[in-house]
Amino acid sequence: MNVKIKLFQDYKQYHDTPEYELELPAGTTAGEIVRQLGIKGPELAYLILILKGKRVYDEYVLQDGDELVFAAPIGGG
Amino acid sequence: MIKEFEYHAAQDLKEALELAEQFGPRKRFLSGGTDVTVRLKEGLVTEDVIVDLSHVAELRFVREESGVVHVGAGATHADLGASPIVRQHGHALALAASRVGSSQIRNVGTVGGNVANASPAGDTIPALIVLDAVVSIANRKGTRDVPIIDFFTGPGRSVLASEELVTELYFPVTGPGELTGFGKLGSRQAMTISTANMAFYFRIGDNRRIVEARIAFGSVAPTVVRAHRTERMFCQLPPLLSWDAIRGAAQMAWKEVAPIDDLRATAVYRKEAVVGLLAEAAYEALASCWHER
Amino acid sequence: MDDIHFEQVDRVDALGKACGTTEYMSDLSFPGMLYAWFVRSKYPHALIKNVDISRAMALNGVVTVLTAADVTGFNGFGIVNPDMPVICGDKVRYIGDTVALVAATTERIAEQAAALVDVDYEVLPVVDDPIEALKPDAPKLHDKGNVCLHTLITKGNVEQGFREADVVIEHEYRTPRQAHVPLETESGVAVPEADGSLSMYAGSQYAFRDQLQLARILGMNPRMIHVYSNPVGGGFGGKDELTIQGGIALLAMKTGKPVKVFLSREESLVSGWKRHPFIIRMKTGFKSDGTMLANDVTCYEDKGAYTSLGGPILNLALEHASSLYRVPNTRHEGWAVFTNNGVCGAFRGFGVPQVLFALESNMDEAAEQLGLDPVTIRRKNVLHQGEVSPIGHTLRTGVSMDLVLDAIEKSELWQHREEYKKTDKPWLRRGVALALAPQGAGLGLGIPDYGGAYIDLDGDGSFTLRIGLVEYGQGTHTGFTQMAAGLLHVHPSRVRIVAGQTEGSVDAGPATASRSMYTASNAIAAAFRDFGVKVAGALAAKYHTGADAVCEAKDGGMTTPVGFRTYEELAQEFSQESPLRWEGYFVWPTADREIPGAAGLPHWIYSFAAQAALVEVNTLTGETHLLRVATALDTGHTVNPQQVEAQIDGGVAQGEGFALFEDTLISKGQVRTRNFSTYIIPTVQDVPEHEYIILENSEGTSALGVRGIGEVVMVPIIPAVALAIHDATGVWVRQLPSTPERVYRLLHPGL
Numbered sequence A: 001m002n003v004k005i006k007l008f009q010d011y012k013q014y015h016d017t018p019e020y021e022l023e024l025p026a027g028t029t030a031g032e033i034v035r036q037l038g039i040k041g042p043e044l045a046y047l048i049l050i051l052k053g054k055r056v057y058d059e060y061v062l063q064d065g066d067e068l069v070f071a072a073p074i075g076g077g
Numbered sequence B: 001m002i003k004e005f006e007y008h009a010a011q012d013l014k015e016a017l018e019l020a021e022q023f024g025p026r027k028r029f030l031s032g033g034t035d036v037t038v039r040l041k042e043g044l045v046t047e048d049v050i051v052d053l054s055h056v057a058e059l060r061f062v063r064e065e066s067g068v069v070h071v072g073a074g075a076t077h078a079d080l081g082a083s084p085i086v087r088q089h090g091h092a093l094a095l096a097a098s099r100v101g102s103s104q105i106r107n108v109g110t111v112g113g114n115v116a117n118a119s120p121a122g123d124t125i126p127a128l129i130v131l132d133a134v135v136s137i138a139n140r141k142g143t144r145d146v147p148i149i150d151f152f153t154g155p156g157r158s159v160l161a162s163e164e165l166v167t168e169l170y171f172p173v174t175g176p177g178e179l180t181g182f183g184k185l186g187s188r189q190a191m192t193i194s195t196a197n198m199a200f201y202f203r204i205g206d207n208r209r210i211v212e213a214r215i216a217f218g219s220v221a222p223t224v225v226r227a228h229r230t231e232r233m234f235c236q237l238p239p240l241l242s243w244d245a246i247r248g249a250a251q252m253a254w255k256e257v258a259p260i261d262d263l264r265a266t267a268v269y270r271k272e273a274v275v276g277l278l279a280e281a282a283y284e285a286l287a288s289c290w291h292e293r
Numbered sequence C: 001m002d003d004i005h006f007e008q009v010d011r012v013d014a015l016g017k018a019c020g021t022t023e024y025m026s027d028l029s030f031p032g033m034l035y036a037w038f039v040r041s042k043y044p045h046a047l048i049k050n051v052d053i054s055r056a057m058a059l060n061g062v063v064t065v066l067t068a069a070d071v072t073g074f075n076g077f078g079i080v081n082p083d084m085p086v087i088c089g090d091k092v093r094y095i096g097d098t099v100a101l102v103a104a105t106t107e108r109i110a111e112q113a114a115a116l117v118d119v120d121y122e123v124l125p126v127v128d129d130p131i132e133a134l135k136p137d138a139p140k141l142h143d144k145g146n147v148c149l150h151t152l153i154t155k156g157n158v159e160q161g162f163r164e165a166d167v168v169i170e171h172e173y174r175t176p177r178q179a180h181v182p183l184e185t186e187s188g189v190a191v192p193e194a195d196g197s198l199s200m201y202a203g204s205q206y207a208f209r210d211q212l213q214l215a216r217i218l219g220m221n222p223r224m225i226h227v228y229s230n231p232v233g234g235g236f237g238g239k240d241e242l243t244i245q246g247g248i249a250l251l252a253m254k255t256g257k258p259v260k261v262f263l264s265r266e267e268s269l270v271s272g273w274k275r276h277p278f279i280i281r282m283k284t285g286f287k288s289d290g291t292m293l294a295n296d297v298t299c300y301e302d303k304g305a306y307t308s309l310g311g312p313i314l315n316l317a318l319e320h321a322s323s324l325y326r327v328p329n330t331r332h333e334g335w336a337v338f339t340n341n342g343v344c345g346a347f348r349g350f351g352v353p354q355v356l357f358a359l360e361s362n363m364d365e366a367a368e369q370l371g372l373d374p375v376t377i378r379r380k381n382v383l384h385q386g387e388v389s390p391i392g393h394t395l396r397t398g399v400s401m402d403l404v405l406d407a408i409e410k411s412e413l414w415q416h417r418e419e420y421k422k423t424d425k426p427w428l429r430r431g432v433a434l435a436l437a438p439q440g441a442g443l444g445l446g447i448p449d450y451g452g453a454y455i456d457l458d459g460d461g462s463f464t465l466r467i468g469l470v471e472y473g474q475g476t477h478t479g480f481t482q483m484a485a486g487l488l489h490v491h492p493s494r495v496r497i498v499a500g501q502t503e504g505s506v507d508a509g510p511a512t513a514s515r516s517m518y519t520a521s522n523a524i525a526a527a528f529r530d531f532g533v534k535v536a537g538a539l540a541a542k543y544h545t546g547a548d549a550v551c552e553a554k555d556g557g558m559t560t561p562v563g564f565r566t567y568e569e570l571a572q573e574f575s576q577e578s579p580l581r582w583e584g585y586f587v588w589p590t591a592d593r594e595i596p597g598a599a600g601l602p603h604w605i606y607s608f609a610a611q612a613a614l615v616e617v618n619t620l621t622g623e624t625h626l627l628r629v630a631t632a633l634d635t636g637h638t639v640n641p642q643q644v645e646a647q648i649d650g651g652v653a654q655g656e657g658f659a660l661f662e663d664t665l666i667s668k669g670q671v672r673t674r675n676f677s678t679y680i681i682p683t684v685q686d687v688p689e690h691e692y693i694i695l696e697n698s699e700g701t702s703a704l705g706v707r708g709i710g711e712v713v714m715v716p717i718i719p720a721v722a723l724a725i726h727d728a729t730g731v732w733v734r735q736l737p738s739t740p741e742r743v744y745r746l747l748h749p750g751l
């Protein structure tokens, strides 16, 4: 299946492009992507995963066509 | 943190005076508590006994007797503001009391507390001064009277001895031909300590001239002060309403006050402001008086 | 859904608040609860050489004293950059910094113990001026220096613009360090649970972010932290960032006991977040007909000691530094600079009040020089939908600058201003002026801005709306209730709200940025659509009505292919299928291109207001009274007129405070305005009469047409007051608040 990853803010440093697509075996969880990227420490603690406006957590099983957003819950207005 | 203290609620004047004598300098009176509780919170109360006067009914009154207005030390600012006697015969005091704090503060804060607290910014004080008020002081053995102008010895200090309390203030009624007023400058319309305040008394003669003037300023010196030279200027005003003349007379106040810089305002601005307060209030009062005739 | 009917009801939280039965987080008590005390720094800038807790620990009733070494996770917090220590270990940077935390059996003992914590400091020079702090030899607060953020946005060529200008206005403006002063100060209770998790009860503006910040501090899994943050006794931005939560969380986890703190007003004013003071240098060029040609702006934001939201605030200010006027040449530069002047963070308006004070002042001054009236010069320059903004992005969503300007021009106050200005006292002068403001809403580009809502159908046929967004006084929960009820066709009393908690409500982003009503309108509408789809699906499965069956809300129930069903009936019919829950999610639309060099910009959706003010100045004392205000506000679609007026009332009072009274005075790093006798906010005696003009230019990207209004209602009033003082007296006010002495000195420059 195909999943799109979108990295925001400080999480951009974990991949050479802020947006990229992955071919993944069925059953892959969001948490596996987090670990793959090697996000650690305070940045891991402050990470949120968002799917079309919905927060998801590590155990979420990715679906074909998902766009998974990696971001910190910062504010701006 | 409010420190621990001993607390006694006096039920009548006799008990209050006994407690005053018993505890002497160890005690602090509390009437409305609007000054004392703030100071307690700030750790500025050195005494360790509180004697509460708020239940002493004998101290809370306003009455007029043979040309003299008597105001009990326990009369609240709300009492004064609403009293027909004070409004008619000591208008400046009613105005001053109505400008104290907010309704909540006026409902509990007392005139006795305002005077005994001896703050240079106390709002009723200039009014009481221009009304020529006398402070009645009692201890267990007897009473004494002190003209209010002699009552204060410095900021927060007065002639009160530790076993004494203020029982009342009294002043002669004002009548027709006598004008009194009060003005206050603060940082907003209510709930504000005076940056400067002012009260005046004018007696208007048959020739429509001011024949006697008393003017007092607060928050511009270590104690509330009388402005004798400014008073004389007002007595020289022509008998017609002239804003420029009034402002010119008020200008003398510059020379009679000695304010300091603080967080609220600078000294030089305070000097300007008292001139303005006086000019404005005097103009309004004289305008209404001269119109009436 | 624009034709939705909003049933008018009293505020859903009015009765509880008026009767005192509402339980705020600061009202809570738990068995065995301890009290915390924050040991604050003695110096605004110092190195910590040693912290000795032995005397404090020895005091009877003290349960624990924590120092930096006791922080179990990451010792720092901050929405954007976690550079503020929960407990300082090596350095303090402002007078409210925490050097140790005490938990004791009573508040009194905790306070006594705090005084027994012995800290050795090596005092450092105080950095108290943002411009001085930029100099290379200035003492540094942080290893990386004193620059928190530098942003430069340019468009066109300002020099060229000034060359072509007939009038150039250039001034420096200064704005106050306004305090939020919510009725409920920073407070809460941290409760360790039997399963090792932590419950945090503390009024705040975003429970779901608090959860992550606390997880970072404690070194715990976020899902082991439950945050309950609603209701809040006032926020205004001051509870967007963490306040006391980190400290009490550490104490609770260490002691295994519930730990409470409730800051005194004094401690709140000394340690709490504030609005950033700005120094703004603004040079604006106009053609003789009033057309704006160039605006060159440099802002110095006094950041205080730590980052928090200082960056986004600076950038939102720069985004608005030429408002939404047609300015071909702009140069907006900003420096967010660390100083030892307390800490500054989010505050209603988020940088916009500061810059619009400067811009609207330059605008009126140009008008005066050119002989134009204030409406004409603004009308000449306001942008419309589809045009390019001063920072270079195309305005795709609704722009109502012209609408609010037209409306304020027609206001009774503006029309009759000459009569209002009459006074019969020689020392009084009255003036009327107006100003207008856009306010970018939402979090901006590059920051995921999203929101969810659940609608639960309860067994009795009533509804529970679950949404993260807290009620801190804005009236939003009444609005949410009306929106949900309007969609469901039930009376609002049938909808209850669970909000602001990580358990039982759903993340809808922060209650900030004028985003609550707008976000909720879309999330609730999405949940409602999910409702229709799922009911139809369930009926189809049961009655084989076919997959394309449509259900519509009507009269307290739904029309379905199998006939009308009341919600009670539906609840009963599907009571087996738990939960009867419908979910809606929404992602804010954003621009497709970033403004180069300006993280978070542009914003995409705006609020709009224009305000006119009548002031009376006493030329003898400088006292200024705000007598009357007219507000023209675009709500998009009004959900609750009473709450809109209440927001205007509150916004005007807070703007009035900014313009006339409020400033946290700090000298040499020490706060001098520690309570309400010196930190002056307007009282009910000071607030003006109001004229409300409500416009409804539907915001197309909201399912219900709504716009946020919470911030913009306090913005134009600020320049309007300053400019009305000018209209009254002829002097230009360049520094706020415009206190009596400041006005007096402007009137008497020789003093």
Ligand SMILES: Cc1cc2nc3c(=O)[nH]c(=O)nc-3n(C[C@H](O)[C@H](O)[C@H](O)COP(=O)(O)OP(=O)(O)OC[C@H]3O[C@@H](n4cnc5c(N)ncnc54)[C@H](O)[C@@H]3O)c2cc1C
Pocket (backbone or CB within 6 Å): B028, B029, B030, B031, B032, B033, B034, B035, B036, B037, B038, B053, B073, B074, B099, B100, B101, B102, B105, B108, B109, B110, B111, B112, B113, B114, B115, B116, B117, B121, B122, B123, B124, B160, B164, B165, B166, B167, B191, B192, B193, B194
């Ligand atoms: C929010 C607020 C606003 C305020 N605004 C104003 C203002 O606008 N103008 C103003 O002038 N003041 C103001 N004050 C100060 C205060 O309210 C007044 O001074 C008030 O009159 C004090 O009266 P009280 O009865 O509360 O005094 P208390 O606090 O009870 O006592 C004040 C002092 O007087 C002593 N005392 C009281 N009664 C007697 C007595 N009978 N004999 C001897 N000593 C006595 C006490 O020991 C104490 O030292 C304000 C205070 C607050 C808290």
